[in-house]
Amino acid sequence: MSTPNAGRSSIGQLEDDSLIRKAIENEKQLEMKQLIKRLQLQQHVEGGYYAETFRSPLKLNTSWSSTDAVKKSSLDLANNDSVVTNTCQRNICTSIVYLLTKQSPICYWHKNRSDIIRYFHGGGSMKVFTIDDVGLLQTVRLGGNIEAGDRLQIVTKGGNWEALMLVDGDWALQGEAVAPGFDYRDMEVGTRELLHTFPGLVDTIKLFLKE
Structure with missing residues (x-):
């Protein structure tokens, strides 16, 4: 009783x-x-928080233009005073720190022309999703838990769609080195048009659409 x-x-x-x-x-x-x-972070348009820590004062000429219909990840360097047609200058390299938290755990679909090297700095783990031009989806974990398959560094190729998600811990901090340097003219945020572009990846794409 x-x-x-x-x-x-x-x-x-x-x-x-x-x-x-x-x-x-x-x-x-x-x-x-x-x-x-x-860390003097501010909210990022893609989600999460960031602060730019470096922007090279040196610049290079690329074959990119802010009005190009086709965005390419390759670049043309002007050698021996030769002129690159349709050029658009970029800083050689930029770097940021980037944070995802439980309150802001997602970095939405976006793509950049430049390659990005991601470095694990601390906290939990992020999962990085990428989709290339032919619709191949790849996922890699960025973090310090090597036994769980985490990597300390990840390279994401320019021109690929990418999204990130916090998968372990209350927060995860990474560094990003971008070369040629990051420029908002080279960034595109994913829309629902991706659902039509990659119909076989609808479920995954829906997870990281901002709109």
């Missing part, structure tokens, strides 16, 4: 556990806000 106070005791324990979990979650959110402030 249960005692009259048994039910009340169980309810009290549940309330205590709930308060403890809430306090822990509040503490984690405070730590995250402090990390964002300490």
Whole structure:
């Protein structure tokens, strides 16, 4: 036979556990806000938070133009004072730190003309999704858990669609080196048009559409 106070005791324990979990979650959110402030991060249009840490003062001429209909990942360098037609200058290299959190765990579909080298800096793991021109989907984990298959560095090729998702931990921090340097003229954010472009990947594409 249960005692009259048994039910009340169980309810009290549940309330205590709930308060403890809430306090822990509040503490984690405070730590995250402090990390964002300490690193001077701001919200990124693709999702997550970032801060640019380097932009090379040196520039090169590419065959790219901000009005090109076809975006290419190759580049033409002007050698021996030769002129590259339809040129558009870019910084040789740029770098950022990029953060995903439980509150902002997704980097939406986007693509850049430049290649990107991603470096694991700390926290949990991210999963990087890429789709090439022929619709080949690849996924790679970026993180410090080598036994789980994480990689410390990942190269994503310019011209491929990509998206990122936090898959382990409360946050994950990476560095990105972009060459030629990042320029908003070279970036495209994915829309629902991707569903028609890659009909065989509809379920995956829907996960990371911003609109």
